[in-house]
Amino acid sequence: MGSLRQVIRSLSIKKYPTLSQVSQITGISSRTLQRRLTEAEISYTEIINQIQFERAKTLLKDSHLTLREISEQLGYSTQGHFSRAFKRWTGITPQSFRHFFIYQGEYS
Helix, strand or coil: CHHHHHHHHHHCCCCCCCHHHHHHHHCCCHHHHHHHHHHCCCCHHHHHHHHHHHHHHHHHHHCCCCHHHHHHHCCCCCHHHHHHHHHHHHCCCHHHHHHHHHHHCCCC
């Protein structure tokens, strides 16, 4: 799963690759990838969400980008969609996360 995450990270700039695109690049059939994900008890969507969450945390902590710019970099159509996803992942808003990190220390 680690190498799959690396492939997806390397292919994603503002848009994440589909499972079919990843299977073509890796030379592994879509069905085999699906089977391996099922065996690992994770979905492709969950992997994409994990990658987005890691990138979001990094961008919030290590950049001075606005929330709109971060949401665009992560491939969200609006800042609101990004904020809702971030709150679903962490229970707090991106603004609160950034504030907490800056003033209190790292949030894991």
